[in-house]
Amino acid sequence: MTSHLLLGIDTGGTYTDAVLFSEAAGVIAKAKALTTRHDLAVGIAGAVESVLEKARVPVTAISLVSLSTTLATNALVEGQGGRAGLVMIGFGPEDLKRDGLLEALGSDPVLFLPGGHNVHGGETPLDMSALDQALPKLANQVSSFAIAGYFAVRNPAHEKRVRERIREVSHLPVTCSHELSSKLGGPRRALTTLLNARLVSMIDRLIGSCEDFLKLRGIHVPMMVVRGDGALISAAEARLRPIETILSGPAASLVGARHLTGLENAVVSDIGGTTTDVAVLEKGRPRLDADGAVVGGFRTMVEAVAMRTYGLGGDSEVRINDRGLKAKIDLGPRRFLPLSLAAALHGDAVISVLEKQLRATHAGRHDGRLAVRTGLPDHLASGLQPQEQALYDRIGTVPVALADVLLSTPQKATLDRLVARGLVHISGITPSDAMHVLGRQAQWNAAAAHLGLEIAARMKDGSGQPIARSAEWLAQMIVERLTRQSSEVILQACLGEDGAGAIDPATSLAVDRALKREPGIVRFSIGLDRPLVGLGASAPVYYPDIAEMLGTDAAIPAEADVANAVGAVVGQVRASVTVFVTTPEEGIYIVNGAGASERFVDQEQAFGVARHRAQTMALETARANGAEEPAATMWEEIDAPEIEGGRKLIEARFIASASGRPRIAHH
CATH class of the missing domain: 3.30.110 (Translation Initiation Factor IF3)
Structure with missing residues (x-):
């Protein structure tokens, strides 16, 4: 049974999971460790050591390692990633206005060079003089390059020449558009290449961390990474084309869901810390997105499962709108560091700030929120503007109250930029904290969660009343909001699959009445035609209520918490x-x-x-x-x-x- 074990690892935004899987006996052992963003190897080592200990097998029993990850997806959803230089060959500035390329580019530099090819591969002469002039300076301002040539899928010669020149001068990673897609549509191919270039250093760090740890433990076996369509690729190939790993985690969870439940037709919803991913299983196979995966609002040319990703998870920011007569709660799309987790990592530093804020006679605008560095290496914080650098210097590796960091209103936008770069976490109340208060989750520090929700419950609504009578009351409101918002995103994904995407469940009065089961002369009801498979560590806590709201059966496999890691090895x-x-x-x-x-x-x-x-x-x-x-x-x-x-x-x-x-x- 243990002669050929497969080790599946899934690195998510919050947790890293590991499973030891045997093709004959299924899951032999499973384990979790917190994902350590500053050094991913720590989280990977924690999960793998733990699973080896549980299984009591020698490392020589492992014959394959396979990795799935949501890091690339999360980075694009949260607008993170390195700074990339885009080189367009044979295109003009007006081409940036197509396919969302200008929006995706943001403040990253772009260069236009004469050149490119026609539909049959015939060339327009390439002129690299603008590149030679800009390169020495550019190389110090970006962490990678993306190259897109006109009709490069028919003839990639110019992309290759530009790539050689950039590598020669800058020694930085370079991505060419012809390596990623054979489809026509220059601006969208350029967008895909730009996003790939931004992800290179992140996925390189992840794979490198994993390889270093395996080497250290004497595990010398082939290493695979899950691609966005659920297929596997070697780690070396994933390093060159990290964009193909967007939706790797969700794709692995679909492969895992099919394997664990045996269901041919299902709606699969995977709730993580940062995102909820929804997809449909049809005749035992995930549907693929014919037009290319959409992530973070951008349609790429990456073939991936038709997975809809929403910024809603256990660690989503709880946004309280207290302007109306009754306060309204919304969740996401940003991920916060839950107060309960921040206190589990930093103890008294978090608790003392929250206790002091709770004792204060006047509530502060930023009460219940702290800031802390994510711990990324210094070289990834290069190129900060002076005001960003000054604020970053004030934030340390121990959480500090937001009120002590933000000395003026404009600094809020500066802080948001540091968060978007992945350099700073904001810690505040999340659904995970609400679950700790209700006693339905217990892995972190419940006292900090309780303090955070008490502080938030004191906020006054438009009628001058506190928004909730207690921390428990507020926790219940947050969990109910998560159930409702999850039901809405699952419906939205399914309506999209049915070609009825114009119906927005979040604003439709008919859907609202159906979900609330409101009595009336006209009765509205809603239901799915197949079971809802709930995946993720918190699936057993949330999904029975969500399935009930959606009028269908919940199917939550025993290994729901490690479905991604199982999917990583059975592909x-x-x-x-x-x-x-x-x-x-x-x-x-x-x-x-x-x-x-x-x-x-x-x-x-x-x-x-x-x-x-x-x-x-x-x-x-x-x-x-x-x-x-x-x-x-x-x-x-x-x-x-x-x-x-x-x-x-x-x-x-x-x-x-x-x-x-x-x-x-x-x-």
Whole structure:
């Protein structure tokens, strides 16, 4: 039973999970440790050591390690990531206005170079003089580069030349758009490449931390990472294309949900600390998003599960609007460091601040909130503006009251920028704290949670009354809000899948009446046509009520808390390659993709080369991605309408897909 164990690790925003899995016996042991953002290896080591101890097996029993993570998704949802320089070849400033590219770019630098190719791979000469002029200075202002060339998917030569030059001068990581997608649509490909470049250092740190720890423990086995479509890729490939790991955690949870429940059709909702991810299982497979994954409001070109990610979790910020006659509570989208967790990590530093605020005769505007550095290495805090640096210097590694940090109103925006860069955590009340107050969660410091909710309960609403009569009362309000908001996001995801996305459950009066089961002459009811699978450590606490509100059955597997880590080890390696054939003029056929452009005068010969290239490259890529013995399947899409009595080829696409189980170490 223990000769070939697979170790699954899932690094989430709050927890790192580890499972030891046997293909014959299922989950042998599972463990959790807090994710340590300043040094991810600490959290990984904590979870793995704990699971090895529980299973009482030697490290030599492990033959494969597989990692899933929500770090890339969380970074994009929370607007975090390194600063990247974007180089556009053959594009102009007006192209930034398409596909949300300008918005995604924010204040990151962009350079436009003459060059690029046409649809058949023919080139416009490349001029790199603007790059040579800007590079020495730029290299000190960014942590990575992204390159997008006009029609680079048909001919990537210019992207490659620019990449070589940037590496030569800056020695920084560089991402080219042709490495990420074979789809046309320059601005969206540029956006995907930019986001990839921002994530490089984060995913590199995660994989490096994991590898260092495994080496230290003598675990010398292949290491895989879950991709956004649920397939596995080797750690080396994930380092080059971290964007492919967006939605890695959710994809792994879907693969895990299917494996743990055996359900063919279900709505799967995974609640973490930062996000709730909702997806649909149809005939045992996750639906894939044909248009590319949407994360943090941006549509990328990454093929991933059709997963909708919402900024709602156990550690979501509790926002109290006290302006109306009755106070209203909303949750998210930002993640806070729960007060109960901050006090578990920093003890009296947190408790004493909260006690002092509770004793004060007048309530302060920032009561119940503290700030603390996340502990990221100093070089990742480079390039701060003077006012950001001054504020960052005032915040230390021990939480301080927000009121002592913010000396003027404009500094609130400065603090938000530090939070967005992932340099500072704000600590405040969250649903996790409410659960501690109600005694339904107990892993952190309940006293701090109680103090935080007491401080918040004193706030006055528009009628001059305290918003809640006690901390327990407020805790119940927060949990009810989480149940309702979760039901709304699950409905929103399902309505979107049904093509009825125009109905917004958060504002629809009919949905409101149905969820509240309000009596009336007209009775509204609502329900799902399949069970709701609840995943995540807190799923057993929240999901029975959510399923009841949605009029369906709850399916919460025994291993709901580690479904992602299970999904990480039961997946397959998959690779897909597309090769194109186009006709620039009568009787000439150009083959592009999976190698240099080739020109033919015979259509069948061009098609034969394209088929061979696609299949060979798919198998090669699957092996490079870590597959043991991949098998390939092939299909063709030929666009050749009848024109004046004869068929005229516009474009032919030859798509090969190769898949197999990952290589394991044979001790």
